[in-house]
Amino acid sequence: MKIFISHSSLDNRLVNPLMDLIQTQFGLTRSNFFNTSDEELQAGGQWIEEIKQGMHDSSLVLPVITPNYLESAFCLCELGATWVKSADLIPIIVPPLDYKALNATPFRSVYQTVSLDSEEGLTRLYDAITKRGIGQGNVTRFLSRAKQFSERDLAPFIKEMEQREVVTPALVKNLKADVARYKEAFESSESEMDQLREENKKLRLMKDAKEVKQMDYERMDEWDEFMAAAEEAKSILNSLPRYAVSVLYQNYKSNHEGFFPESDDFSKLTDMESEGMVIYDSGWKPDYGHPKIKKADAALDKLKAVCGNYPHLEERFHEEYPDCRFGLRYSNFWEAIFKISIYKTN
Known part of the structure; x- marks a missing residue:
């Protein structure tokens, strides 16, 4: 059994504790995971080939969907590769994103997502892994550890993502419009200043010394x-x-x-x-x-x-x-x- 955790490298402070939670509560080892943020890749190795091989060898893919994930072209490529490979998939949605995060992809209509927005969401993650016959788990023990994970790692991450300004196409369009207006105003003020300087020069010549x-x-x-x-x-x-x-x-x-x-x-x-x-x-x-x-x-x-x-x-x-x-x-x-x-x- 090999579990491929697809994620943005910017989210490793959340992904590594989540991998630890799954590993310890289902009796797994590090060898059961492919996680690029857990020093899985060898220094100087052909890392793209290693990721391709890691995905090929995995029987389950856990994409951790965050704002950073959706802005990463490489992560979206991994998601597309999963679709082509028809691998078993459990999309994990991290707030402030919700189930609509994958609406623009084929996964929303085919796969049931798991949202880490509550204890119920963590329970669904436990059930999804259990149904696939992965390791030996105990729901009570899992939820106890999941509570610690939620308070120590998940909640601070969600708060940071909520405060994060997402650069959307609409925001970029508005910023470009603002820059154009500011440039026009600056050029207008420079023209006025040149005119005032010229007028001041003439006035100084006209006024009494x-x-x-x-x-x-x-x-x-x-x-x-x-x-x-x-x-x-x-x-x-x-x-x-x-x-x-x-x-x-x-x-x-x-x-x-x-x-x-x-x-x-x-x-x-x-x-x-x-x-x-x-x-x-x-x-x-x-x-x-x-x-x-x-x-x-x-x-x-x-x-x-x-x-x-x-x-x-x-x-x-x-x-x-x-x-x-x-x-x-x-x-x-x-x-x-x-x-x-x-x-x-x-």
Whole structure:
């Protein structure tokens, strides 16, 4: 007597305990079974030929019908081979499938299925095997072991199958339709974004430059705002003579006390005085009547305000410039941020 258990390899955690139940309760041995999940196949062997031979040698086939089984082309081939061979067959239906699972096959009209949906189903399995004169069984002992099998192996498997999403042709069709809609929506949104970018570009060209710059500042984070203000001041200061920058620095450093150069070279300062950039009043001081000096002072005031608005800015500054003091009072701050040299004062 040889029993061929046809099943999906994904279901071995159910099939092996079921084989153990039948074996122990009917006094059989492993040699009475062909079960690919019980290491029946030899490593490196011609496994397809071994399965064909195993089915040929079997007098009873037990296909364990699960969702995994119905999705396996190989399992369906085994089922078809059983039909061709006209072998004795007991289809075992595992919930959540029911007797309708084989409606699309010839087996539903010819063979009586056994559903493992209750104790009664397990009793029918016992009766079906007993009627075929297989081994020596005891129904009371069988049902006692079957109860353990049902609680330990069958119930968890059924629960997992109930939660499993079955990929049906209808589901695939719906998913394809969803993908097409999402693709269309994505392409539409990309087109809208391109249009908005183009409109934004045109608006920026049309709007007042000061309004655009203010909008950019509102979108910046603390460090970006600081660096933008520093860059603005740098571009103005770099257009000024070095002595004019030194006079401006001294004004921030010593609270309007005035600049006294270390050298006796006053010619450049007097030249700038004649241009209206600086003025001598108990020391050299900025002449804020000059457009460039006024513009530079405004940019420096703006940078000073940014520095005061964000208490944590100094920490970031020291990460970027570890050798500098933070603030307009310090010459190395000017030299690091504005990339200029400051003349010393007496």
